[in-house]
Each structure stands twice: as C-alpha cells, then as structure tokens.
Amino acid sequence: MAEVLRVEKLEAGYGKFHVLFGIDLVVKSGEIVVLLGPNGAGKSTLLNSIAGMADVYSGRVVLLGRDITGRPPHEVMKMGVAYVMQSPNNFGTANIFGELTVYENLIAASAGIPGKEVEGRIEEVFNIFPKLKELRNRKAKFLSGGERQMLAIGLGLMKKPKLLMLDEPTSGLAPKLVSDFFSAIRDIRDKLGISILLVEQNARKALEIGDRAYVLVTGRVKFSGNAKLLDEGKLAELFLGR
Ligand SMILES: Nc1ncnc2c1ncn2[C@@H]1O[C@H](COP(=O)(O)OP(=O)(O)OP(=O)(O)O)[C@@H](O)[C@H]1O
Ligand SMILES: [Mg+2]
Structure with a gap:
C-alpha cells in the first residue's frame, strides 16, 4: 500500500517550547489512522x-513521497492536505464566512477548481453530509456547532485532498450526532478514497472505524499498531503512564 504521509523522527514545538520528541507515524493510502492521547x-x-x-x-514530514517539512500552510494544503482544526480554533481558521450561506461557502472554497467540476464536488459533500443539503440556503452564522463542523469538513473536501486531518471533530456534539459523524468519516474514506488522520477523545468509537492507532503521551509515541489491539485496559495503562 502506498504511503500518503510519513513523519520521521519529528522534533517540534512552538519557539523554545519543545512538545514532540522523535515522532514516527505513517498513514497509508486508504487508511483511517487514529491518534489518541491525554490532554496536552x-x-x-x-x-x-x-x-x-x-x-x-x-526530522521530516513526507507527503506522497515529497518532503514538505517546514512548508507554509497554504503550500501544504495545495499539495493535498485538508486540515480541520480543533474547535474553537475552527472559528478563526476554517474559512467559514458567517454572512454567506452553506452553499455560498462551498462555492467560495472552490477557488482554483475547474468550473465544470464544482457542482459535482458540492454534490459529493452533500452525499457525505445530507444535512448540509437541507441547510444549503442557511447563513453559516446560524449553524449549530455540529452543523458548522460538517461545513468545515465539507469545505476541506471541496479541494479533493489526499489526506484529511481531523482534530476532535465530534467534541461538543450531542451523542446522537456523534455516531453520524463517525459513519460520515468512514464514508469519506470509502466513497471518496481520502486517507484520514483522526484525533479523537472518543477512543472506543474512533478505534472501531480506525485501521491503525497511535497513542501519544507527553510528546512521545507510546503505542502504534492495529486499532483492534487497543482495548480499554491497554489504553488506560498507556494514558496513566504505567
Ligand atoms: N500555539 C501554541 N503556542 C505555545 N504552546 C502551545 C501552543 N499550542 C499548544 N501549546 C502547548 O503544547 C502542548 C501540547 O498541546 P497540544 O494542543 O498539542 O495537545 P493535545 O494533545 O492536542 O491536547 P488536547 O487533547 O487538550 O487537545 C501543551 O503544553 C500546550 O499548552
Ligand atoms: Mg488538541
């Protein structure tokens, strides 16, 4: 299976604040990879x-065989990565325009896409999130948190990314909606062929749809392997650092 993403011996942080120590991680084509770990x-x-x-x-970050280490965000996006940030950061960065309708937001995200493909892509987004189709004429500022999260993911899908990175997409959602989100994430992989790197607090549900998982504790990988091998006992052990 081809590799979409490879992270090698990554050391990273913010300025002098060192957060990540020697991270190795791979996302192969067609995989849902789950990233778990305690807060912080x-x-x-x-x-x-x-x-x-x-x-x-x-260290290095390699996307589809190309070294993208240290490239600025717009270049990384252009090279095939869609990133839906953890809310509330989402508000600032998801490129959702409150005064525009759902449909107009999707159009706004289609910049650079050949005109004749735009409607087809919007249909793809509506197939993944039928709710967005119902809400197509609603201004984004009136969307609920969950609907807004659907739109944020939908905007990312408009660019037909190779890799979709989702940071806690179900946080703050009503329990009933959470299951819908997990099946939507699976649909994105199955129907659109997009590989997914998923950060989740809802470990059990995420591991059900995940192929492989990584557990990060204080900036280091403490587990990597088949998602089905991580039961609750093992997870608790890892989270508590025993
Ligand atoms: N922009 C930033 N500038 C400086 N430090 C940051 C920044 N963002 C996060 N940190 C710090 O980096 C460390 C790791 O934070 P990070 O947000 O990556 O953790 P996380 O695993 O995503 O946690 P959570 O589950 O709470 O989202 C924390 O100590 C945090 O305070
Ligand atoms: Mg986080």
Whole structure:
C-alpha cells in the first residue's frame, strides 16, 4: 500500500517550547489512522507540524513521497492536505464566512477548481453530509456547532485532498450526532478514497472505524499498531503512564 504521509523522527514545538520528541507515524493510502492521547500530549501539535503551523526542529514530514517539512500552510494544503482544526480554533481558521450561506461557502472554497467540476464536488459533500443539503440556503452564522463542523469538513473536501486531518471533530456534539459523524468519516474514506488522520477523545468509537492507532503521551509515541489491539485496559495503562 502506498504511503500518503510519513513523519520521521519529528522534533517540534512552538519557539523554545519543545512538545514532540522523535515522532514516527505513517498513514497509508486508504487508511483511517487514529491518534489518541491525554490532554496536552501534543496531538494537535503533531497535526500543526504537518500543516506547517508549528516549528519543526528536526526530522521530516513526507507527503506522497515529497518532503514538505517546514512548508507554509497554504503550500501544504495545495499539495493535498485538508486540515480541520480543533474547535474553537475552527472559528478563526476554517474559512467559514458567517454572512454567506452553506452553499455560498462551498462555492467560495472552490477557488482554483475547474468550473465544470464544482457542482459535482458540492454534490459529493452533500452525499457525505445530507444535512448540509437541507441547510444549503442557511447563513453559516446560524449553524449549530455540529452543523458548522460538517461545513468545515465539507469545505476541506471541496479541494479533493489526499489526506484529511481531523482534530476532535465530534467534541461538543450531542451523542446522537456523534455516531453520524463517525459513519460520515468512514464514508469519506470509502466513497471518496481520502486517507484520514483522526484525533479523537472518543477512543472506543474512533478505534472501531480506525485501521491503525497511535497513542501519544507527553510528546512521545507510546503505542502504534492495529486499532483492534487497543482495548480499554491497554489504553488506560498507556494514558496513566504505567
Ligand atoms: N500555539 C501554541 N503556542 C505555545 N504552546 C502551545 C501552543 N499550542 C499548544 N501549546 C502547548 O503544547 C502542548 C501540547 O498541546 P497540544 O494542543 O498539542 O495537545 P493535545 O494533545 O492536542 O491536547 P488536547 O487533547 O487538550 O487537545 C501543551 O503544553 C500546550 O499548552
Ligand atoms: Mg488538541
């Protein structure tokens, strides 16, 4: 299986604040890879490092065989990465325009896409999130948190990324919606063929849809392997650092 993403011996942080120590991680084509770990472990920082939004001190980030270490965010996006940041950061960065409708936001995200492909891509997004189709004429500022999260992911999908990075997409959602989100994430992989790197607090559900998992504790990988091998006991052990 081809590799979409390879992170090698990554050391990264923010300025002098060193967060990640020797991270190795791979996402293969067609995989859903789950990234778990306690608060402050460095999960978001790892996604930020891939997206060019943290400081990489050494090591490499390779996307589809090309070294993208330290490239700025817009270049990384252009090369095939969509990144839906952890909310509330989402508000500032997801490129959602509150005064525009759902449909207009999707159009706004289609810059650079050949005109004749735009409607087809919007249909793809609506197939993944039928709710967005119902809400197509609603201004984004009136969307609920969950609907807004769907739109943020939908905007990322408009660019047909090779890799979709989702940082806690189900946090703050009503329990009923959470299951819908997990099946949508699986659909994105199965129907659109997009590989996924998923950070989740909801470990059990994430591991159900995940192929492989990594557990990060205080900036280091403490487990990597088949998602099905991580049961609750093992996870508790890793989280508690025993
Ligand atoms: N922009 C930033 N500048 C400086 N330090 C930061 C920044 N973002 C995060 N940190 C720090 O880096 C460390 C790792 O944070 P990070 O957000 O990566 O953890 P996380 O695993 O995503 O946690 P959570 O589960 O709470 O989202 C924390 O000590 C945090 O305070
Ligand atoms: Mg985080």
